[in-house]
Amino acid sequence: xxxxxKAPVENTWDIEPETATTAVAPATEDVTWTVSKExxxxxxxxxxxxxxDSGFDMEGLMTDFPTAxxxxxxxxxQTGIALNLKGRxxxxxxxxxxxxxxGVTPDAMFMSSENPYxxxxxxxxxxxxxxxxxxxxxxxxxxxxxNKFDTNLFPHPDPELRAQDQKSQVxxxxxxxxxxxxxxxxxxxxxxxxxxxxxxxxxxxxxxxWIDPRNGEQVIRHGDGxxxxxxxxxxxxxxxxxxxxxxxxxxxxxxDFVVSEEFVIDNPWNTN
Numbered sequence: 001x002x003x004x005x006k007a008p009v010e011n012t013w014d015i016e017p018e019t020a021t022t023a024v025a026p027a028t029e030d031v032t033w034t035v036s037k038e039x040x041x042x043x044x045x046x047x048x049x050x051x052x053d054s055g056f057d058m059e060g061l062m063t064d065f066p067t068a069x070x071x072x073x074x075x076x077x078q079t080g081i082a083l084n085l086k087g088r089x090x091x092x093x094x095x096x097x098x099x100x101x102x103g104v105t106p107d108a109m110f111m112s113s114e115n116p117y118x119x120x121x122x123x124x125x126x127x128x129x130x131x132x133x134x135x136x137x138x139x140x141x142x143x144x145x146x147n148k149f150d151t152n153l154f155p156h157p158d159p160e161l162r163a164q165d166q167k168s169q170v171x172x173x174x175x176x177x178x179x180x181x182x183x184x185x186x187x188x189x190x191x192x193x194x195x196x197x198x199x200x201x202x203x204x205x206x207x208x209x210w211i212d213p214r215n216g217e218q219v220i221r222h223g224d225g226x227x228x229x230x231x232x233x234x235x236x237x238x239x240x241x242x243x244x245x246x247x248x249x250x251x252x253x254x255x256d257f258v259v260s261e262e263f264v265i266d267n268p269w270n271t272n
């Protein structure tokens with residue numbers, strides 16, 4: 001052996017290589033097991049079981065809430081969903097309630113828009129709101145509209161509102177044949193009528209009615225220049241509303257629009 005040659009390194013381990021590999025393997029298996037997803041899956045299944053177990057059952061609902069009204073109130077308190085269960089078969093009624101309590105969205109036909117705690121017998125009835133009355137059919141033959149004027153000067157037709165100095169909005173229109181119409185546009189108000197005591201001992205109206213002055217467009221001056229009785233009064237009222245050296249009837253309502261001289265010179269054949 002030469003002087004610079006190194007002696008071979010002998011294996012001084014106390015165990016064979018095969019034994020060493022076998023000894024390390026359990027440690028590798030331990031590491032692999034700690035990152036396994038199996039424990040998380042078991043934990044998730046347990047949480048889901050808790051969420052689905054609401055504790056409600058059919059027998060309990062039927063015992064505690066024997067009427068549809070009580071059942072609807074309970075479901076509303078628990079979920080905020082208003083159900084329509086009155087008149088339904090008992091089995092169907094309680095099944096819908098149970099499903100709703102367990103998070104199932106009920107079918108639209110079993111849902112309601114009304115609060116189940118609302119007692120309809122204690123509600124104050126309101127008179128139905130009516131459509132605007134139709135306008136005078138004769139207006140169709142008057143030709144195009146040439147002028148329109150709105151005013152809030154007229155006192156309200158209702159005596160009580162007129163006593164409170166409430167005004168009504170009136171629209172005047174003049175047509176190509178010289179006819180003039182008027183229409184009351186509003187305002188529309190609601191009024192309490194009567195008085196009764198509710199179950200809480202409180203006073204409340206018997207009903208609400210609409211104070212609706214709207215009348216639909218009506219003729220007050222015909223094409224031949226004759227006025228109706230109402231037209232004469234409305235014309236007199238507006239003539240009393242002074243404006244400089246004239247009045248509002250002549251300035252804003254019974255006024256004629258003529259084609260300007262410049263336009264006639266540019267196009268004398270135009271009749272629009």
